[in-house]
Amino acid sequence: MLNHRLINPSREPKKFVKAAIKFLQKHARNKKVFCALSGGIDSSLTFLLLKEANINTIPVFIDHGLMRIIRGIEEREYIKKLFPEVIIIDIRSEFLPKIYGEGDAEEKRKLFKAAYSHIISKIIREEDCDLLADGTILPDIEESFGVKITDLKETMSLEEEKDLLKKHIDGFIKSQHNVEIEYDVEATIQPVASLTKHEVRNILQYFKMPQELIYRKAFPGPALSARIIGPVTQENLIFEKAVHDLIESSVEDFYKEKYGKAMIINNNGEQEPFQVFAAISEDVLNKKVTGLVNGKRIYEVPLCEKGDWDYIKLIEKASELKGYTRILYELGNNPDGKFDVIIRSINSKDARTATVTNLPINLLRDLTKKLLHFSKTKNVYFDVTPKPPATIEYV
Numbered sequence: 001m002l003n004h005r006l007i008n009p010s011r012e013p014k015k016f017v018k019a020a021i022k023f024l025q026k027h028a029r030n031k032k033v034f035c036a037l038s039g040g041i042d043s044s045l046t047f048l049l050l051k052e053a054n055i056n057t058i059p060v061f062i063d064h065g066l067m068r069i070i071r072g073i074e075e076r077e078y079i080k081k082l083f084p085e086v087i088i089i090d091i092r093s094e095f096l097p098k099i100y101g102e103g104d105a106e107e108k109r110k111l112f113k114a115a116y117s118h119i120i121s122k123i124i125r126e127e128d129c130d131l132l133a134d135g136t137i138l139p140d141i142e143e144s145f146g147v148k149i150t151d152l153k154e155t156m157s158l159e160e161e162k163d164l165l166k167k168h169i170d171g172f173i174k175s176q177h178n179v180e181i182e183y184d185v186e187a188t189i190q191p192v193a194s195l196t197k198h199e200v201r202n203i204l205q206y207f208k209m210p211q212e213l214i215y216r217k218a219f220p221g222p223a224l225s226a227r228i229i230g231p232v233t234q235e236n237l238i239f240e241k242a243v244h245d246l247i248e249s250s251v252e253d254f255y256k257e258k259y260g261k262a263m264i265i266n267n268n269g270e271q272e273p274f275q276v277f278a279a280i281s282e283d284v285l286n287k288k289v290t291g292l293v294n295g296k297r298i299y300e301v302p303l304c305e306k307g308d309w310d311y312i313k314l315i316e317k318a319s320e321l322k323g324y325t326r327i328l329y330e331l332g333n334n335p336d337g338k339f340d341v342i343i344r345s346i347n348s349k350d351a352r353t354a355t356v357t358n359l360p361i362n363l364l365r366d367l368t369k370k371l372l373h374f375s376k377t378k379n380v381y382f383d384v385t386p387k388p389p390a391t392i393e394y395v
Helices: 013-026 041-052 074-082 092-099 105-128 136-144 158-167 195-206 221-227 233-261 311-319 361-372
Strands: 002-005 030-036 056-063 087-090 131-133 154-159 186-192 271-281 289-293 296-298 303-305 329-331 339-349 376-383
Touching: 002 158, 013 131, 013 186, 030 041, 030 105, 030 154, 030 289, 041 056, 041 131, 041 195, 056 074, 056 105, 074 105, 092 105, 105 221, 136 158, 154 158, 195 271, 221 233, 233 271, 233 339, 233 361, 311 329, 329 361, 339 361, 361 376
Parallel strands: 002 186, 030 056, 030 131, 056 087, 131 186, 303 329, 339 376
Antiparallel strands: 002 154, 271 339, 289 296, 329 376
């Protein structure tokens, strides 16, 4: 199997679209293409480019049960509204029993990788697809291969990629559910492989897509399992969906009221907030969570800070953290609760590094009050750790 990637086109939207159309027509003209749509901006742009290039495409949304709720609406409903031609494949009944009880970070990633691979392979066979298109972007590729994308060729075999991974294993940070998988197709095709999130948003703006899509926050491949620290259960998944929606929508509303849109480009050139979400755990201060030291993922417990709110001092301390992977600032608690909730809001250019959003303490306190209305909320924390030494997600 081959992998085709658009390696180094112009980032100016009009020129990029022209290059992407040429690339797609070169590799996919007169072919039938399976396109995995996740509801996020990367796969949405991939599908739009395929349509623009007049490629025969089958768009598919895989509902495994761990997608987020957005303002009370399931992600599958949102994607169907945006792209009516999408085919919804519901695998919740078979997938959820496999992930329930799994707490290991890398094993969660492997379960998603296997699930996506299985269902995609099944549809490819049934629909007799020639190619598979996906929304893999620049940080995914460079974190998986440990090299710059310009070190890759436009067309590579899976064997060449495996050799490359072995040679640069020291640069490996994490596995991706859509990298290094073999399908029964001639090739995969990745038209947005050279782009960062900000560049994807610029091109969606060029396509005049709705603001709610353009500013859709990045979402991890392992979905909400990346934001549930420890084993996934039916109970904590229901809770995570609810508190995640509350935090994401509340912070977006704050930015819309203050700036007129859900995301800004700050003075450092970062997307602010690049991601905002809830992570949950039972007894999080005794759970090992991911960190990033010298380009390597590590697992250590977080450190809790209490007392007066001082954003600058907390960030400085977290930036020089040793022996822990994160600092969590305690905002409030309910001794009768069960789950700790971590508010995570970060700014970033491309997800490879990230700073902590300086959310007003009044907003954090208001969020805390709302979270404590959930009877199962025990402690509420704000993660004040940049990347590095923390990762953005918790697996």
